Amino acid sequence: MPDSVLVANGQGFWGDSILGPVRLVNEGPLDYLTLDYLAEVTMSIMQKLKGRDPSKGYATDFVTMIRRVMPQCREKGVRIIANAGGVNPHGCREAVMATLSKMGMKGVRVGVVEGDDILEDLPRLMEGGQEFTNMDTGAPLSTVVDRVLSANVYIGAAPIVEALDDGADIVITGRATDPSLVVAPLIHEFGWNLDDYDRLAAATVAGHIVECGAQCTGGNFTGWRNVPDLARIGYPVIEAHPDGSFVVTKHSGTGGLVNRQTVTSQLVYEMGDPTRYITPDVIADFTSIELEESGLDRVSIQGIRGLAPTPTYKVSISYADGYKASGQLVIAGPDAVEKARLCAEIVFERLEMDDCHIPESQRLVEILGTNVCHAGIVPAPKEPAEVVLRIGAKGHDREAIQRFGMEIVPLVTSGPPGVTGFAGGRPKATEVIGYWPALIDKSLITTRVTVEEVS
Numbered sequence: 210m211p212d213s214v215l216v217a218n219g220q221g222f223w224g225d226s227i228l229g230p231v232r233l234v235n236e237g238p239l240d241y242l243t244l245d246y247l248a249e250v251t252m253s254i255m256q257k258l259k260g261r262d263p264s265k266g267y268a269t270d271f272v273t274m275i276r277r278v279m280p281q282c283r284e285k286g287v288r289i290i291a292n293a294g295g296v297n298p299h300g301c302r303e304a305v306m307a308t309l310s311k312m313g314m315k316g317v318r319v320g321v322v323e324g325d326d327i328l329e330d331l332p333r334l335m336e337g338g339q340e341f342t343n344m345d346t347g348a349p350l351s352t353v354v355d356r357v358l359s360a361n362v363y364i365g366a367a368p369i370v371e372a373l374d375d376g377a378d379i380v381i382t383g384r385a386t387d388p389s390l391v392v393a394p395l396i397h398e399f400g401w402n403l404d405d406y407d408r409l410a411a412a413t414v415a416g417h418i419v420e421c422g423a424q425c426t427g428g429n430f431t432g433w434r435n436v437p438d439l440a441r442i443g444y445p446v447i448e449a450h451p452d453g454s455f456v457v458t459k460h461s462g463t464g465g466l467v468n469r470q471t472v473t474s475q476l477v478y479e480m481g482d483p484t485r486y487i488t489p490d491v492i493a494d495f496t497s498i499e500l501e502e503s504g505l506d507r508v509s510i511q512g513i514r515g516l517a518p519t520p521t522y523k524v525s526i527s528y529a530d531g532y533k534a535s536g537q538l539v540i541a542g543p544d545a546v547e548k549a550r551l552c553a554e555i556v557f558e559r560l561e562m563d564d565c566h567i568p569e570s571q572r573l574v575e576i577l578g579t580n581v582c583h584a585g586i587v588p589a590p591k592e593p594a595e596v597v598l599r600i601g602a603k604g605h606d607r608e609a610i611q612r613f614g615m616e617i618v619p620l621v622t623s624g625p626p627g628v629t630g631f632a633g634g635r636p637k638a639t640e641v642i643g644y645w646p647a648l649i650d651k652s653l654i655t656t657r658v659t660v661e662e663v664s
Contacts, residue, residue, distance in 0.1 A: 210451055214398045216391050216415070217446040220244040220291075221422030223251050223268050227277065229422055229444045234278045234287060237460030239446070240398075242282065243390040244291035245420050246271065252384060253527035253642045255295035256328070256359040266297030272304045275379070279314060283378075290369060290390050294381045296326055296359060301381050302661070309663045317663045320377030322368045324656035325384040327524070327649075328360045334653065341524065341647035350645065356529040358642065362522045362649060365489030367403060368656040369393035375660045384525060386488050388416025391447060399451045403490075410493035410515025411453035413486065418457055418475050419445040425475035426459050427466035438464025443506075454511035456503065467506040485516075489523075489651075492516040521648040530643030532610040535573060535601030536617040539630025541594065548625040549576045549598040555624055556600060556616045565612045573601035597630070603641055610638040 217239055219230030223246040230242055246268040259266030271293035282289060294301045298321045309317050327334065331354065335341070341350035350357070361384035370393045372380045380393075392412040395401065401408050418425050425445050427436035436442075443463030448456040457472050459465055476495065480486070483495040492515060499512035540549040553574040560567060575581045578596035580589035602613040614636040620628050 210400060211398055212450065214240050214395060214449045215446055216241040216243060216394055216419075216449060217444060218243045218245060218391070218419040218422055219444050220246055221420065221424060222246065222248055223270065225422055227270065227274055230274050231277050232463070233444050233446070233460070234281045234285070236443075236463060237446070239285065239287050241394045242278070242287050242289045243419075244271065244274070244289070244293060245387050245390060245422075246291065246293045247295065247384055249525050249644050250527065250642055252296060252359045252361050252525060255297070256527075259297050264297075264300050264303075267295040267301035267304070268293040269304075271301065272308055275305050276308055276312070279309060279312065279317070283314065283317065288373070288377070288394070289379045290382075290393060291380070292382045292385045292390065294321065294383045296328075296361070296383065298323055298381050298383050305379065305381070306661065306663050315663055318376050318378050318660050319663065320372030320375065320380045320658060320660040322364070322372060322380065322382040322385065322656060322658055324368070324654060325362045325364045325382070326360070327362060327654070328357070331357065331360055334649070339649060339653070341526065341645070341649070344646040344648065350526065350647065353528045353643070353645065358527045358529060360524060360526045362524050362654050363489060364522070364654070364656055365389045365518075366393040366396055367490075368658050370396045371658045372660055373397040375658070377660045386490075387420035388413045388488055389490060391416030391419065392490055395449050404517070406491050406515035406517060407513065408453035408515075409491040411455065411510070411513040412449070413488055413491055413493045413515070414476075414495065414498060414510065414513050415447045415449060415455050415457075417486070418472060419447060421475060421478065423465060424478070425457065425467070425472055427464075427471055430466070430471055430474060432470060436464075436466045440464065453513065454509065457508045457510065458506055467508055469500060469502055469508060472500065472508045487519060489518055491518050520651055522651055522654055524647045524649050526645035526647060528643045528645055530641045531603055531605040532607045532638040533601060533603035533641050534610050534614045534636040534638050535599060536614065536636040537600075537630070538598045538617065538620060538628055540596050540598055540627055541629060542627035545593055545596045545627065546576060546579055548627060549596050550574075552598055552620050552624050552628065553600050555620065556613070559616050560613060563612070565609050567602045567604065567609065567613060571602055571604050573599070573603075575599040607638050614638065
């Protein structure tokens with residue numbers, strides 16, 4: 210058993226900088242590189258991509274990243290774990306293996322974890338009594354089932370551990386939970402049991418801290434003036450130990466900052482009940498965390514307690530929920546705010562004149578420059594010399610939303626003076642994706658792990 214394991218996270222979302230993983234591999238020691246690509250809406254986007262092309266539906270950036278880092282990873286013995294598979298983990302593996310084959314990297318073992326995608330199983334599961342009750346509203350899924358686009362279970366660390374135990378150098382999953390990407394290699398390396406809840410809770414906290422990438426090393430930090438060299442911000446590295454204690458740090462010589470404040474600000478990110486942070490692996494008690502600065506850009510954490518996990522998985526379901534369109538105009542000169550409000554009124558009045566009614570509850574009017582982002586927190590300027598009018602509409606009538614988009618540009622010549630800044634054409638009606646959180650009994654989900662070798 211090793212004395213410590215270095216696990217870093219180089220992607221906080223699909224679209225994060227490719228420099229994160231590239232620099233993590235090149236700029237310091239590492240044992241595992243994890244990459245978190247998925248968010249709730251990402252799954253529905255990937256499902257649409259797969260519907261258009263059965264070979265798609267995964268994070269294509271991952272394949273590009275593999276091309277950049279795999280030679281160094283192989284040289285250093287760095288193993289990669291990513292939920293880049295989206296709704297097509299096999300397609301992702303095929304693309305990765307084809308890339309590795311072209312690079313002449315024979316012998317690399319690529320594992321795939323499946324079983325999270327239950328879209329095709331929904332009818333059978335619902336016939337068997339699963340209502341997939343919305344956790345926010347209490348409504349049954351039957352009310353929107355004909356509009357469902359994707360349905361994915363948040364799986365845990367166990368199948369990832371299985372892939373690592375089978376010698377996978379790269380593990381590709383679908384909708385695995387963010388912390389599980391870090392929990393799995395620590396279970397594998399330290400030989401922890403799946404009922405060692407305190408250690409699993411510690412690993413979960415570690416995974417939560419690094420899941421958003423550089424957000425714990427000085428990114429998106431209120432003390433941004435004190436963060437050195439943001440352009441070269443270091444992505445986070447976890448230095449984990451067999452007893453469950455760990456250190457949050459980054460590679461030496463990189464930009465950014467790791468201290469109590471940067472780590473704590475990430476700890477409370479997306480936090481519900483801090484005594485019951487629920488994952489498929491464990492329930493972690495965040496109030497038990499003992500945190501202290503132990504050196505330059507080093508924060509030590511220990512003392513974390515955990516409880517047995519719940520008997521259910523969370524299910525992320527997306528569904529078609531109508532259409533939306535939005536556009537922007539710059540309103541400049543004297544009385545900019547008053548003119549912006551008038552512009553918004555004109556748009557919706559003209560739509561009414563053409564028998565196109567958008568209910569007030571389905572309208573969006575924001576005047577950027579009047580403190581809309583932080584209303585009530587900081588004072589608004591009394592009379593800005595220019596503002597941005599952001600105006601939008603949504604609804605289930607696509608034609609009405611499309612018609613709305615036609616009334617924004619005319620304000621340039623038929624509205625108050627000072628209207629400018631329109632570019633990009635008329636806003637088009639685009640689909641609104643609704644989010645439906647639900648639970649499912651773990652006994653109904655079976656994960657599958659396969660590992661193949663590049664030849």
